[in-house]
Amino acid sequence: MKKLKLIAVLVLFPLGLNLVGVWELQRSTDDHAEYAAYQADLAEFRPELQAIADNSGSRPVMVDVGDGEKMEVKMALSRVTEMQDELDTLLPLTNVMAWVAKGTITLGLLAALVGGLGLLALNWAGRRAMHSRDQLLHSFTRVTKLLPYVLVGHVVVMGAAIAAIVAFEALGAWHAGRLSAGEMKFMFFGMVLVAGCLYSIWQMGTQLRVMLNMFQPTPMDVMGEAVTVEQAPVLWAYVKDLALTLGALPPDHIVLGMAAGFYVTSGDIALAPANTTLTGRTLHVPLAYLGILDEAETTAVIGHELGHFAGADTEFSMRFVPIYHGIERSLVVIGQTLVDSEWLQRATLHPAFMLGAYFMESFDHAVMHWSRVRELEADAAGAQLAGNLAAASALVRISAIDPMLQERLVAHITQATRPTSEHVPVSDLPTTVLREIAALPLTLPEEEMATQLPHPSDTHPSNGERVASLKVSIDDAVRSGTRPLDATQACAAMDRYFAQPDVLRARLTDDYLSHHVQQDAVLVETLRTHAGNVTGDVALHEGARLRGQILIGFSGLLAVAGLILLLAPVLFPGAAGRDPQPFFVGAGIALFIMLCMLPFGVRLFRRAHKTALLLTPDHFVFANLKAPLPIRDIADFNLQVGNVVMLTILLEDNAPLPELTSRSFFAPDVALNKKKRWLMLPMSKFCRDDKKLKLPELAELIGNYVNAGAARHLLQQRSEQSGELKAG
Incomplete structure (x- = not known):
């Protein structure tokens, strides 16, 4: 698996950048051909307009400028001049974009080549090292000298390729006519990203010493x-x-x-x-x-x-x-x-x-x-x-x-x-x-x-x-x-x-x-220090009452709409016509959605302020656990964000599995995976004192209590051992 990840990072990803460069080159080539054709047409059309304008005198003359659009000859001549000026800018710009795309192609291929050759060289050197101790020493020493430079070069080339891709897309926003505010912002944002990529490459200088020394022995x-x-x-x-x-x-x-x-x-x-x-x-x-x-x-x-x-x-x-x-x-x-x-x-x-x-x-x-x-x-x-x-x-x-x-x-x-x-x-x-x-x-x-x-x-x-x-x-x-x-x-x-x-x-x-x-x-x-980082208890709840009220209110509207549709054929026979079936189908759909939505709205409303998890210095208290969970039994925890925020707690191998009480749909209950020794608490959000906690804040809060509880347990063990030593 590790080798596959390296192939993906060092070879496949650069090849992906190379393909993006090929696509961008094709786009820039097509744009250049299109602009060149426009320029040729304008070069042919302008003398004709100029001749008409010279012969028109002071009277206005309308000319056909294409697609059935007619325009006064002098205005058409002015527009042709403006378009020629814009094409004089766009054509060189497409040439620049083509070179940028070619740079992306070259850099992507170079990065893939460097990464691929690096992996092949490592495999070859490892096999060669089996032949003799001298071969092992020779191969290992050579790789330690060359590999850091190869790696630094790969990172620099990759950064330059990404910067080239972003620069191409930012330049591609330029077009004939006036640019909108959104297009200007897009170009500015793109150039900021390019500057960020180039800055990260420059900042490689600060990491260069670490990377070049990573294969140097330490005492x-x-x-x-x-x-x-x-x-x-x-x-x-x-x-x-x-x-x-x-x-x-x-x-x-x-x-x-x-x-x-x-x-x-x-x-x-x-x-x-x-x-x-x-x-x-x-x-x-x-x-x-x-x-x-x-x-x-x-x-x-x-x-x-x-x-x-x-x-x-x-x-x-x-x-x-x-x-x-x-x-x-x-x-x-x-x-x-x-x-x-x-x-x-x-x-x-x-x-x-x-x-x-x-x-x-x-x-x-x-x-x-x-x-x-x-x-x-x-x-x-x-x-x-x-x-x-x-x-x-x-x-x-x-x-x-x-x-x-x-x-x-x-x-x-x-x-x-x-x-x-x-x-x-x-x-x-x-x-x-x-x-x-x-x-x-x-x-x-x-x-x-x-x-x-x-x-x-x-x-x-x-x-x-x-x-x-x-x-x-x-x-x-x-x-x-x-x-x-x-x-x-x-x-x-x-x-x-x-x-x-x-x-x-x-x-x-x-x-x-x-x-x-x-x-x-x-x-x-x-x-x-860890033990003193927390004091007192902290109650965490879902705090989604407003969301529940909205769902309940929307469910009520659906119920009213469903009832109206059901009664419409009776109350308004003319509107229903001969076939009331569409009204019944619509009513059924509205009432079905209402029935599906209403329990979740009530659920969010009822459990909004119920304590889902009580953090204490020594225990985690869940609503549906028969006994508080000692922090010493917690091996690790993580937080995942999807449709809900999922708190997963991994129990120590030697810790007894907690016992659950009966779970309630309308309560914030924790689930137990006995095989993986996980406790899982899903919530739409975690709140403390009616204030939503952002994920980093929640992770820091739970981490502080876990660390504090573990520290208190270790200090207690030390105290008990000291007592045993004294008694002995």
């Missing part, structure tokens, strides 16, 4: 600390020795993190909380895993990551991977810009976003294929250093412990963001988490061997496939990877890599928890 946000050789002498020596053994490029930076796993990247990193940008090759090491894994497993995992900078994978890891995932992040930014921008900017950037998303999809299959290949190659590199069993055991151990590690980190974040009087702040999170995990049973569900390890950039093969590729049995890998964790040994193993481990752990703990406390404070303030 990856990472929470952690970059450690120097002085801070982590053993770790740096260890990593460099592994790189030397593998023949791999060593990292330029080692970043210690708390939550994310092991990974390497050569893309730029935006490091928090230091607010610095790291460039070059970076190895991310989760501090706790230096104690959780034994030395052989750690060697296998770090060797795996360094393997991405060894051999055939080096250029792919250093050039393609950071660009690819940087562009993914960039498209997210463009998407947010689309949501927040005005209509002109959205119209400009939307094709770019669509094509950018399709561009990434064109390479997805090749990227997933080569990511799988390179991960298996990196596993082999790690196994080369530590042995196949150690590499397989590390996969299993990380899969088994990571959910427990994340759960404990979340628990400590919750305690830090919602402290109680009994709460003792954690000053050494890595050591605390290791001791807590050591006290828990370590098991591995069978389905874990089909999961993928968490990784911020690569698509990994399944754990079962990776263990099989290492030629290690699943039982041996699970037995080794799920051995008990000794907290004392784990803490000692973790500390041995650093010069001042206690200082480093304390600093990482403070940075990690402070970061989440600050984020939580911003979230709470945002929730409180």
Whole structure:
């Protein structure tokens, strides 16, 4: 479907503009031929009139000017002169219009050609990328450089084509004789539209930077600390020795993190909380895993990551991977810009976003294929250093412990963001988490061997496939990877890599928890702002009493007319003649329309001031629901305008379906679609205090109550959780 939309936007729509240009060219050609024929006739007719005028002297002479119309010769001569002057203007104008039409044809074809070739090139590049990693890198890099310029050119050409079409129609309003006020307004309005199109093209200059940079990688946000050789002498020596053994490029930076796993990247990193940008090759090491894994497993995992900078994978890891995932992040930014921008900017950037998303999809299959290949190659590199069993055991151990590690980190974040009087702040999170995990049973569900390890950039093969590729049995890998964790040994193993481990752990703990406390404070303030945006209840009603009165009144007139027609043959036998049937047919039609119209008039009149929807800070109250609808059960809503204004409310998947009471034709009742989980309230209009709400006002009002209710619910949940923590 997305490809069809792109074809429609990039190819079919320009071809449609091209056909409009062909039609306009035909019109301008026909007009030029017609005006040229008139000019030739006038050139032949004028000397004859001049001769008659010269021979007439002072006496008036009438001449036939066509279609039986006679005119005094001097007046006819004056009119011929005026028409020749107008044709002297119209003929060049048709030439200009012909060139404008030809411009539309050319621009439409050019835009369709650019769009079509762009789509074909993307498909070709995506297929070519499957041949090898070098082909993937070459094709992807070339497309990222050319595609933004192609897209900008397409938008500019399309804008120029639309401006040419509007300019042609505005010029086409010019004709012989005096222009009417309406025609002058039409020409002025057309030229304003042309100016608007040209202005939008000029404004492309303000969007050009965004569009040309949309395929430029953006830095990856990472929470952690970059450690120097002085801070982590053993770790740096260890990593460099592994790189030397593998023949791999060593990292330029080692970043210690708390939550994310092991990974390497050569893309730029935006490091928090230091607010610095790291460039070059970076190895991310989760501090706790230096104690959780034994030395052989750690060697296998770090060797795996360094393997991405060894051999055939080096250029792919250093050039393609950071660009690819940087562009993914960039498209997210463009998407947010689309949501927040005005209509002109959205119209400009939307094709770019669509094509950018399709561009990434064109390479997805090749990227997933080569990511799988390179991960298996990196596993082999790690196994080369530590042995196949150690590499397989590390996969299993990380899969088994990571959910427990994340759960404990979340628990400590919750305690830090919602402290109680009994709460003792954690000053050494890595050591605390290791001791807590050591006290828990370590098991591995069978389905874990089909999961993928968490990784911020690569698509990994399944754990079962990776263990099989290492030629290690699943039982041996699970037995080794799920051995008990000794907290004392784990803490000692973790500390041995650093010069001042206690200082480093304390600093990482403070940075990690402070970061989440600050984020939580911003979230709470945002929730409180939303919750405070509404106060009190708002009743919405239809307010269509006048419309109902008009329908009732018109129904009454129809009833009177029907009765008169029924009685006419009796009261006025002469008027009815011999056949009263037409009167009876007319009466029947009038009474039938009255019967159809009257109930709707009464309906509008009776329910005009009945509350159709009561908005409260915590509930939506509908007239025919047995209980108020909690706002927390609302997933989304939308408004559609047609014959009526339809408010549709989408319920959360886990929310119970509301119960309806009996519906009344004369009440503003809501309908329930159980299959789609929709509540639908149709109204001729929505009013508040007898004042009609425009659609944007209504959407803002309902949105404020939905956001406020959701915010109040989340704040209530936080309060209850804090109470549970305090009680615990």
